[in-house]
Amino acid sequence: MIRILLADDEHLIRGAIAALLGLEDDLEVVGQAATGAEALRLARALRPDVALLDLQLPDLDGVTVATTLHAELPTCRTMIVTSHGLPGHLKRALTGGVRGFLAKTVSAEVLATVVRTVHAGGRYVDPQLAAEAISAGDSPLTVREADVLTLAAEGAPVDEIARRAALSPGTVRNYLSSAVGKTGAANRHEAARIARTRGWI
Amino acid sequence: MIRILLADDEHLIRGAIAALLGLEDDLEVVGQAATGAEALRLARALRPDVALLDLQLPDLDGVTVATTLHAELPTCRTMIVTSHGLPGHLKRALTGGVRGFLAKTVSAEVLATVVRTVHAGGRYVDPQLAAEAISAGDSPLTVREADVLTLAAEGAPVDEIARRAALSPGTVRNYLSSAVGKTGAANRHEAARIARTRGWI
DNA sequence: CCCGGCGGATGACAAATGTCAGACCGTGGT
């Protein structure tokens, strides 16, 4: 029997997936969490075989939970299931020790199969997401450029970004300018949009 | 027996909800669609009692499907289920004849109850979404302001917005300025963000 | 019939932004 921990902030979805997985003879959902913190707590208490995490959780995101789990409970395999698959998340997830990464567009049978694969020590990444990740490539942004662009994405003016990043306004403009160049955008807002769709920020 | 049509682009979710609803004695999922067009086609063919629509579908959005359905098949009640509940959508949905509007955070029991309520001619709106809709209020933006702000939201510079909206650049700036004032934002990008979270664009 | 409001436009001015060149310090590689 494979013991599964499920984390998803949407009650309906969580319950529905649990019901579906419960129909399989060899799978058992032993815990359900609505937040990242709760997922960690339950994982420590229940020591499931596989943790099935949604990418977007109210507090921590799924990849962060997975990374922590991977460090604390090496015997617990982690999988990410997501609605919006951004290439950057996939890369972060894989470096964080995640062994399965799928979109919610897959069928329940596929999900169950992947749970078994992952439990057996295998890996599985949604082919379409993998293709997107490869075609999007690595982020050309330096750490600082990404930082600044993240703040810029909220629509804040340069002065505020400068304050929040503890940089001089001029430096912020330099980074933004560089980021705009690297993304091929016309201005920082478009750059932020592009970087986000590519998962670079 | 209440006959239900289910539309959601995520196979896993769709299947899972169908499985959950199928557990209820008086509910039966008679059709499943992954797109808005397919939902309409199936609804015409199957004439379900209740159509359960996701807000975001690949082609048409759930509210559009509901409005069409309401006009074509008045006996078919419509409900919207959504992950991201924006106040504007709720208003559009209700004017389009939708009788149930809930977030995916509800439990399966609630969903089943609401399906029965709606089928019996009642209405149900998620209390939290209703509260947000009321507090967000009506859009203060004029049609043109909303148009221009929508284009601005993609990060395009004024000149491009002007070309795409067939307006003079000066006019575009006037509208944006007015929209920035009405949203209380510091610049158009923040204004676009605010307007989006409020469902105004 | 007249007023107000919206759509649309122009011109002018101030502020924010984008771009560039140049400078200084660490750090890691050769």
Added chain:
DNA sequence: ACCACGGTCTGACATTTGTCATCCGCCGGG
């Protein structure tokens, strides 16, 4: 020891923006 590169900063400049006043035409309500 040296160089390249990233991070940081400054200053100068052109361009883009946000803001405001003002104008025109149209339409609907009092």
